[in-house]
Amino acid sequence: MRLVLERRAERSRLMTWLSPVLAVALTLLAGAVIFSLMGLDPAHALYVYFLEPVLWWWSLEELVVKAAPLVLIGVGLAVCFRANVWNIGAEGQLTMGALFGSALPILWHEFQSFPVMVLMLMMGALGGALYAAIPAYLRTRFGTNEILTSLMLVYVAQLIADWFIRGPWRDPQGFNFPKSVQFEGWQLLPTFGDGRMHLGAGLALVAVVVLYVLMSRTLKGFEVRVVGTAPRAGTFAGFSSKRMVWFCLLLSGGLAGLAGICEVAGPSGHLQPAISPGYGFTAIIVAFLGRLNPAGVLVAGVMLGISYLGGEAAQIDLGISDKTAQVFQGILLFFILACDTLILYRIRLLRSQTAYGDAGR
Amino acid sequence: MSDFLLEAVHITKTFGEFAANDDVTLRLKPGEIHALLGENGAGKSTLVKMMYGALQPSDGELRWRGKPVRIANPAAARALGVGMVFQHFSLFEALTVAENVALALPDATDMAALATRIEQVSRGYGLPLQPHALVADLSVGQRQRIEIVRCLLQEPSLLIMDEPTAVLTPQEADQLFVTLRRLAAEGCAILYISHRLEEVKALCQAATVLRRGKVVAVVDPRRETAASLARHMVGVDVADVSTRMVQALGEAILTLDHVSLPADGPFGTALRDVSLEVAGGEIVAIAGVAGNGQSELFDAVSGERLEGVGGSITIAGHGCAARGIKARRALGAAFVPEERLGHGAVPDFPLSHNVILTRFAVDDGMVQRGLVNLGLAGDVAGRVAGAFDVRTAHSDPEARSLSGGNLQKFVIGRELDRRPRLLVVNQPTWGVDAGAAAVIRQALIDLARSGSAVLVISQDLDEIFAIADRIAVISRGELSDSRPTGDLDREAIGLLMAGAHERGASERAAS
The missing domain is CATH 3.40.50.300 (P-loop containing nucleotide triphosphate hydrolases)
Structure with missing residues (x-):
């Protein structure tokens, strides 16, 4: 008796949607095991972690604040990954977007009328896109692996940002804290509700709708999907894989940059060394959990937002490290990728070893 | 012992x-x-x-x-x-x-x-x-x-x-x-x-x-x-050579003039100095043992590879040096590669989406203002499936679920449905059952008789003798002169396949 993976004739539509549900369930199960190994009551811990964050109005608002950048970055990455372009450096592009977007309010603090917000958002997107252009150029010109270059550039971006914030852009009246001047007027994004939800959430929704239409209805979306699943067929159709690399990296970099400036001009209101709690990396999980589908990314962004809030809640209520959030995110990605196998394969129990003569063909 | x-x-x-x-x-x-x-x-x-x-x-x-x-x-x-x-x-x-x-x-x-x-x-x-x-x-x-x-x-x-x-x-x-x-x-x-x-x-x-x-x-x-x-x-059991009447030929629709292309990787074969003309109304076949430059020839003619191509390629009177595969299709050319899954069709896509793959730039209304017309693509897929008897388990299945013969009928039918002036097909019936092979060969002959030019690259000599009007042989990236099918027998082709026409073949044999 043994288990074998057997290839399905067609991709299973059911499993496409069931796989993330299964992955979430398995993650909860694994979480319960980890909590009980740590000597906590698993039921209570899971309640604090995953349910409490959605039970209060203020925490729902906070959820939107956390989910907005995840969704904004996640939709860009979903397009990228669909095209088999592996931008792992959204965190760096986010940092660069924050830096570019902050240039105006820091260098020209008196410019506080409405146009400054539009310019800041544009600069943010531009900064992210330009930073993503580096791996795009290296990949198309020298065949460099964009996974490595985009990832390594994250740390470069963070060091550059750190230098600006501790050096030339430090607030002269800031008692030597590593932070920039406080943004004022239209240099801050308009807010909603109790004051933490900001325009970034609206931008994320717009991005979801636009990219959903792009992927499902346009020739460009068709091109992304062809080049991603069958590059040879893409060449045959007449699509350029190099232009696709540029398109994907500029798009996802731009959206990550936009998320970056939204973080600075939204919740923080000034530039500081910790711009994001790893949104750029978590968005990778968001993209996969959302089936690389913009609409799915919206749902997945909310779920991963919960894991951030839960991590904070668990730190306070249960006294465990906030790194548990990352553990959960990692476990979730692991289970999604594992469960995705079931889309194209089914598990079968074989009673005995059959003749394997034809297996080698 | x-x-x-x-x-x-x-x-x-x-x-x-x-x-x-x-x-x-x-x-x-x-x-x-x-x-x-x-x-x-x-x-x-x-x-x-x-x-x-x-x-x-x-x-x-x-x-x-x-x-x-x-x-x-x-x-x-x-x-x-x-x-x-x-x-x-x-x-x-x-x-x-x-x-x-x-x-x-x-x-x-x-x-x-x-x-x-x-x-x-x-x-x-x-x-x-x-x-x-x-x-x-x-x-x-x-x-x-x-x-x-x-x-x-x-x-x-x-x-x-x-x-x-x-x-x-x-x-x-x-x-x-x-x-x-x-x-x-x-x-x-x-x-x-x-x-x-x-x-x-x-x-x-x-x-x-x-x-x-x-x-x-x-x-x-x-x-x-x-x-x-x-x-x-x-084999000496030569099938009866095609003696079908060739009508007056049209103008040359595909002209290759001293075309060369470096090998694609260590197991590829460079094309050297390939010249060939295919006129409207005829089927020209290129015979040869696998790996002697057939895929490079296909890439050069289709425009899938543009960099490094030497010499000139003319389709319907237009020089194609700078024209990619999309522009060549717009000139009336159609292409069918050897590998059906992953090259000629996207395995994960339903047939209707695979229609878009080669036709988005040449069909009116397939793409309007950047938006894909999925309804039209579905109609074309249905038409192709009907005309070429593509048997499917349900309407619009994924390409990967079709049998080799059915998918090949679809991939060729998708191009024939356009009534192309030039069809270039690599291994039209490779791994295809006899029934589907007959349908495909008949369709190629019909296309040529309607005035289009057809270039068939094949390793199946039976097929070549059954459908070709002229035959050329490729060996180590060099193409022999083409000759009418009636003037050739299997022995002559076998010798050409073994490289008898190559420059330098005689010296090598002598040493």
Whole structure:
């Protein structure tokens, strides 16, 4: 008796949607095991972690604040990954977007009328896109692996940002804290509700709708999907894989940059060394959990937002490290990728070893 | 004790309905260099894989030194004393020669001692190798030496070589022959697979010829001519040559003038100085053994590769140097590549989306203001499926779920549905059942008779004789002059396939 993976004739539509549900369930199960190994009551811990964050109005608002950048970055990455372009450096592009977007309010603090917000958002997107252009150029010109270059550039971006914030852009009246001047007027994004939800959430929704239409209805979306699943067929159709690399990296970099400036001009209101709690990396999980589908990314962004809030809640209520959030995110990605196998394969129990003569063909 | 080292007796191997080997018997003596000849798809690899334990025969038996054996897997084959050098190497470029060899050995090895042995063995057989060189830095010929030395270290009594000279320069090949003769003199049997008949004549003492899975001849190649060997390979039962009336031809629709293209990777073949004209109303076929530049020719004509193409390609009177495949389609050309899944069609996409793949730029209304018209694509998919009898389990299935024959009918039908002025198709009926093949061939003939130009690249001589008006042969990237089908027989084509028209072929044969 043994288990074998057997290839399905067609991709299973059911499993496409069931796989993330299964992955979430398995993650909860694994979480319960980890909590009980740590000597906590698993039921209570899971309640604090995953349910409490959605039970209060203020925490729902906070959820939107956390989910907005995840969704904004996640939709860009979903397009990228669909095209088999592996931008792992959204965190760096986010940092660069924050830096570019902050240039105006820091260098020209008196410019506080409405146009400054539009310019800041544009600069943010531009900064992210330009930073993503580096791996795009290296990949198309020298065949460099964009996974490595985009990832390594994250740390470069963070060091550059750190230098600006501790050096030339430090607030002269800031008692030597590593932070920039406080943004004022239209240099801050308009807010909603109790004051933490900001325009970034609206931008994320717009991005979801636009990219959903792009992927499902346009020739460009068709091109992304062809080049991603069958590059040879893409060449045959007449699509350029190099232009696709540029398109994907500029798009996802731009959206990550936009998320970056939204973080600075939204919740923080000034530039500081910790711009994001790893949104750029978590968005990778968001993209996969959302089936690389913009609409799915919206749902997945909310779920991963919960894991951030839960991590904070668990730190306070249960006294465990906030790194548990990352553990959960990692476990979730692991289970999604594992469960995705079931889309194209089914598990079968074989009673005995059959003749394997034809297996080698 | 038998006289023979390895005997394959009445071996049959079936894959579903298809008999890849049908009652094949082959006997190898120690110290003999034995050639295994046959066209592509004749069943050579299947037979060899069974001897190496990678496949199990459906019927018949293998005998080793007279005793029946079951070779369960390649490890068992190696334990028995069978070594094999594959045409495509399995080496890690980032590792050294010695490390690559060590990986293939069953037990943990002392690297220093291994390096010394590699040096001794390789020098002893005239295949010098530096054990500490990185594989990435080595030429193809040197890489092959690693594979051979890897086998020799296990002191095999039978060495199987799959087209070893396909990737070698003539000088490297000569050196290899010295080594092989020396091995044979030491009592090692060598089973030598090759398409190069002159080579086989010079090297081998016996030859078994397969055609369509059956042994058609066991000969002494030293007593044969290249022509007679070719005749055995392609068969003398020449199908009745097409005598269909060719109407007055139209103008040349495809013109290749001194086209060249560098090889695509180490196993590719560079195109050299290829000239050809295909006029409206005719089918021109390009025959040749696989891997002689067919895919490069297809890439150059279709425009899938633009960089590095020398000479000129003209489609319907327009120079195409700077035109990619999209622009060539807009000129009325249509293309069908050899590989259906992943090249001609996206496996994960339903048929309707696969229609868009080649037609988004040429059909009115398929794409409007950037938006794809899925309804129209679905209509076209339905029309193609109806016209070419593409059998599907449900409407609009994913391409991967179709059988080879059905998908090929779809991929060709998708292009024919456009009524192209030029159709270029590589291996139109490869791996397709007889019924679908007949439909496809008839469709190609009908297209040509309606005034379009058709270029067929094929390795199936029966097919070529059945449909072509003119035939040219490609060998090592060079194309022979084309001749009317009626002026050619299989023997002549077999000779051309073996490279008789190549510049320099005569010098090589003489040396």
